Amino acid sequence: MDVMTITGPLRSAVVVNPVKVPDLDELRRTITDALTAEGWPEPMWFETTVDDPGVGQATRAVKDGAELVLACGGDGTVMACVTALAGTDVALAVLPAGTGNLLAANLGLSGDVATGLEVVLQGGRRRIDVGAVGERSFAVMAGMGFDAHMLDDTNDTAKKHIGWLAYVAGAVQHLRDRPMHLRITLDDKPPFTRRPRTVIVGNVGRLQGGMRLLSDAQPDDGLLDVAILSPRTLRHWAALGWAVLRRKESVPRMETYTATRVQIRSRRVQPRQLDGDLIDPGKELLVTVRPQALLLCVPQPAADPDLAHDAGAVEHDAHEVR
Numbered sequence: 001m002d003v004m005t006i007t008g009p010l011r012s013a014v015v016v017n018p019v020k021v022p023d024l025d026e027l028r029r030t031i032t033d034a035l036t037a038e039g040w041p042e043p044m045w046f047e048t049t050v051d052d053p054g055v056g057q058a059t060r061a062v063k064d065g066a067e068l069v070l071a072c073g074g075d076g077t078v079m080a081c082v083t084a085l086a087g088t089d090v091a092l093a094v095l096p097a098g099t100g101n102l103l104a105a106n107l108g109l110s111g112d113v114a115t116g117l118e119v120v121l122q123g124g125r126r127r128i129d130v131g132a133v134g135e136r137s138f139a140v141m142a143g144m145g146f147d148a149h150m151l152d153d154t155n156d157t158a159k160k161h162i163g164w165l166a167y168v169a170g171a172v173q174h175l176r177d178r179p180m181h182l183r184i185t186l187d188d189k190p191p192f193t194r195r196p197r198t199v200i201v202g203n204v205g206r207l208q209g210g211m212r213l214l215s216d217a218q219p220d221d222g223l224l225d226v227a228i229l230s231p232r233t234l235r236h237w238a239a240l241g242w243a244v245l246r247r248k249e250s251v252p253r254m255e256t257y258t259a260t261r262v263q264i265r266s267r268r269v270q271p272r273q274l275d276g277d278l279i280d281p282g283k284e285l286l287v288t289v290r291p292q293a294l295l296l297c298v299p300q301p302a303a304d305p306d307l308a309h310d311a312g313a314v315e316h317d318a319h320e321v322r
Contacts, residue, residue: 054080
């Protein structure tokens with residue numbers, strides 16, 4: 001799907017996680033100055049809390065007339081805003097402030113607010129699918145098993161100092177864990193059993209550090225991409241990781257499928273994550289797709305990022321819609 005271009009000033013709101021921002025006053029000045037310099041009204045301002053990571057704040061922003069919500073925080077803040085805005089015509093912009101920033105990575109955004117604001121003001125918009133797990137929605141991927149273990153055991157202090165490389169330490173602790181016993185059902189097909197280390201259900205394909213796990217994932221095709229990873233030894237892990245890094249079409253110890261509904265059932269309670277943010281452990285992960293439910297601010301035509309428009313893959317046709 002092509003990138004639309006939306007011009008003209010919009011009523012906006014910022015949903016910010018104050019824990020992720022070193023200087024809230026400076027952030028507020030930066031955002032307000034950038035928007036008002038282009039003739040936009042001053043944005044509304046909402047801070048997340050421990051009890052509400054952003055769903056209530058983004059919902060309030062929509063009720064108060066926001067046409068655009070800027071999510072400034074980590075993966076949890078962004079996912080909360082995705083949950084609130086999915087199914088509406090209010091656009092979501094990502095101003096990365098955390099460490100993982102999975103959606104920002106798939107947008108090709110760096111960690112600075114200025115880049116995110118530039119994307120907002122350029123006016124690029126794209127409708128994408130979102131995945132749904134219960135009442136929560138996600139834009140990038142859900143997972144059960146190793147990936148959630150890795151997130152759970154990644155040190156927050158290390159993340160602040162060395163960024164996504166901190167996840168490597170968390171991953172190493174679980175390379176020798178026992179495989180899961182899973183029963184997997186894709187749409188209305190017969191269920192099958194596997195003993196994998198992790199199952200990833202993705203809308204787009206990039207992990208932390210720019211690794212592209214799901215090479216065929218498209219954010220607006222109405223499908224979820226499923227990766228079942230079943231390495232048994234350190235050698236298997238090395239071969240799998242090398243193939244992913246090299247972007248090989250065939251990755252050893254990994255099966256891939258597509259579906260609109262994915263049900264994963266485990267014999268035991270397993271850790272689970274959505275868009276790099278841990279959710280409560282459970283024995284089941286049921287994921288469905290909401291086609292083109294989210295209006296997302298994206299960079300104008302770019303060469304590589306999954307959620308930016310790829311001029312080499314899709315013919316560009318910008319539409320003036322406002």
